[in-house]
Amino acid sequence: MTDAVTTVADFRVLHGRVVDAVEHAVHGKRPVVELVVAALFSGGHVLLEDVPGTGKTTLARAVAAALGGTSRRIQFTPDLLPADVTGTSVLDPATGEVRFRPGPVFSHVLLADEINRAAAKTQSAMLEVMAERTVTADGTTHTVPDPFLVVATQNPVDLDGTYRLPEAQLDRFLLRVSLGYPDLEHELAVLRPGSSAGDVASVPVVTSPDEVARFVRDLRAVHVADPLLRYVRALGEATREDARTRLGASTRALRALVGAGQVQAAAQGRHYVVPSDVQRVAHAVLEHRLVLTREALLEGTTAADVVAAAVEAVEVPRPAAV
């Protein structure tokens, strides 16, 4: 337990440092930044969904910069091929051997811009990398670096020439978050000439990929009591039983919820998860995985409504002695 406590205390410090570093470039979005950083430390991928110009790419690049690892960016287009993403085997004229030339996925942070513009084939190649963290080319399996974080962005407004991400792929994103516009104070700060907003170069490197990989591994040990697991299960059950959903939260979704909860707890300096941790990440983890019925969509129901209803309906486990 002492190990866990030490790990958590270290992580809390590190988490604060990373978030502070990212905030050099992304102003006024601390909750979102915290979520993205948490996803990073729970080994998941993030889908940033927002209108253009809200700082999605900046956020992704800032995270990559603070992490200190390699970072690549793919601008997804309809004509992008799977090999453009994963890499391809080429003949090396110097040696005369066929050699695998790694694609952009071989980096610690992969920024997948406008991921929904790629064709299904390319998207499924991404899917494999995100889930398996390996690339198979010509019968050889190549492992992507550890940690491996995909920060994908998606524009929900301009849907011409886009391919909707399949549910299976959406399910592979740990979180989906929106940045939204900054509030008055922060927007003014961003607008002010000389602002560091968007200046990814100013983001200091505060950790290393190895350290992140270690924490990803160690944070799995954060204690999740049985009532919490039952609470998570009940939340999932509530989304499944909701008449407005065609597809509720999957078991993978609930695992993700537990994992995100663990990182949340550790970020608060706790070596155990409490219900508020789960509640805090529930929306980001669950919303994008729910498929609503046609009727519910016509009525204007959103996935956020369903998750909110589930959180409202499920009784929170509270400390009770008798």
Place this chain on the structure above:
Amino acid sequence: MSARGAGLAVTAWACALLLLACVPTAAAFTSPVVLAPLAGAVLVPFGLVALARRLRVPAWATGTAVVALVLVVAASVARVGAVPLPDGTDDAWRSTGAAAALAPVADAVARLLTAPRPAAPLLALPLVVLAALVALGVALALGRRAPARVAPLVGASVLYAAALLLTAGAADRGVVAVALVAVAAAGWVLLGGDAVAREREAPRLGHATRGPRTRWRAGGVAGLVVVALVAAVGVASAGAVTGRAFEPREHVAPPRVPAPAVHPLAELSRWQTDADATVLRVAGTHPGYLTWVTLPDFDGTGWSADLDLRAVGTVVEPSLAPGRARSAVDVEVELAALAGPSGSPGPWLPSAGDVVATTAPRALVDADTGVLAVPPTPDGRLPAGLTYRVRGEVDAPDAARAAGAGVPGGAEVERYLRLDRVPPDLRRYAQDVVAGAHSRLDQATLLADTVRADRELAVDAVSGSSYARLREFLFADRADGGQVGTSEQFAGAFAVLARAVGLPSRVVLGFAVPGGAAQDDAAPRDVRGADVRAWAEVYLAGTGWVRFDPSPDAATATGVAPDARQQDAGTPVEDDVPVDAPQDAPAPDPDADVPPRDAAGGAALGVVALALVVVLGAAGAGTAAALAALRVVRRRRLRAAGAVGAWQHAAEALALRDGPPPGAATSPRLAERMAALTGVDASGLARRAEAAAFGPGAATDDAAAWQQAREVERLLRRGARPARRLTWWFAPPPRAPRSRVSSGTGRPAR
């Protein structure tokens, strides 16, 4: 829906409506003391339902339990207070177990609806049961959302309607109805449905100050106008309705007891020959004669009585309306030779007029004739030495009204006009006699005079009342047995002749009390065998039954001194229409107005009500004590559970103060609410509790946490409503109802 159910204001409003609706019931009883058990019956179910909600008993279980409680209490009270029904109510279902226990409750309804009005308070049992069940329904309905605003009004309407039905509409002249409408409207407007729902639903978490509990609805005034309009239409239509009020009693068949058929006129001869035997003793207020049996039926061979005996107190109107002028009878009778093994056969008790109440055990009465009877001994005779008191009323016709009175028609009088195959000479004789009479009273007087004239009253004359015997009595010569008869022939001949000219008549076998009418006669008078007589009565509209004794003044062949029977024997009709004595008689003693049984009933009711209050109070105190003990035990266990127990202690205090928290509220949010209410930062408490509950490792004793929890509880209690502060130490902390999806509680792993 919170475990607290409806708000206090709504509950108070519902109680007020129901209590108000009970008020008219008092008019149906001799004493307004009935309102006390009725109020208890209304309030107790509300209390029990509220208590059950606290204890989180499901509504169906509460309902079943309270219904069972009401029935058990009702059955016990009915058993204690029940006057046994007369023989003959031998329904088969009464013999089975539960039905046998509940039979007194079922009988109580019939008993109430057949009781004289106003009834004794003890008979209010069915109403109390009704009020309790209605209140239970309303209290349970208040816990639900939709009918909460309607249920109290429906319940009040039921109770109000019951009161009106019981009194045939006389209970309320509109005042209570208007008040009910006003209270209902006030409740609807002041406790608008939104406010009611809000009070019940609103999670108070996060709101440091509570909003107003009641609020004027936007359309309140408009609603009031609508209610006023509806009320006005109701009042107007009520004014337009004429005619008699609905009387539920007409639809209740009072228990009927078959009467043995005997021909009591034979007893006349028997007692005439045993002239000196003391038949009975009489004291009190009486008209100078006592009725033994009234014989309204004549079939051409003799007079008989087809009696319809029912329990005394049964409300059955006689088929012929009583006279407008009546005098009171309050007589104490001691049976002497009339009863016992050597007495007369038959169950009839000497009485006078229409019996209202009697002390004779298990007495029965025939409404049409006023004949009083008791179940006879196995040998068919009256119980020896029976002494009883009879209170009632007798027609006291005044001469002026009787002189102008006619004879009613219709089916009701046919019984008293029936003359099957009457010999033409009898009819002609009667018609000749009454020729020239100016009024019905004149006709009757002429007939009586004619029957009496020149004929001889003899105790040893041939008995019988057949047409043949009457023709012989009226027309034959003395040598042939004519012109001589007992009072049976005089009365019978008069009654038959009266019927022949259309006068409703009947023959009465009774006793002439020596000394005549008496007022508060303290010394008992002996009635002897010679005083047993038959006379006749004629019914005149508006006057009632007028007594005619057509027998001559004195019997010729008896040793009885003529003056001993001066008053009654052969009195002219004018004397039988006393003008002064009874009317001018002082009103009977008001104390005597309440029969002893009713007084006993009132006392019994008081005892029962007191016992009920004591039992309920003890039950309430016992429940509170038990709950407080449970709380102490619980507190010990919480104390032993370290930080988790300390947190639970504080959280339960918050629930007591604030109602159950929303299911989704996490402990830190509860701590925020505590901080808002008390100013004490309880977040550390919540954190420690969550660490103990959800962290690895076991709970430890945490004195500081406990200290803080007690401080939070103290401050929460101090700020609570007064009612809550009173129940703080024993009320179980309210909990939110089980949510659709439960994830269990966070008990620490041990």
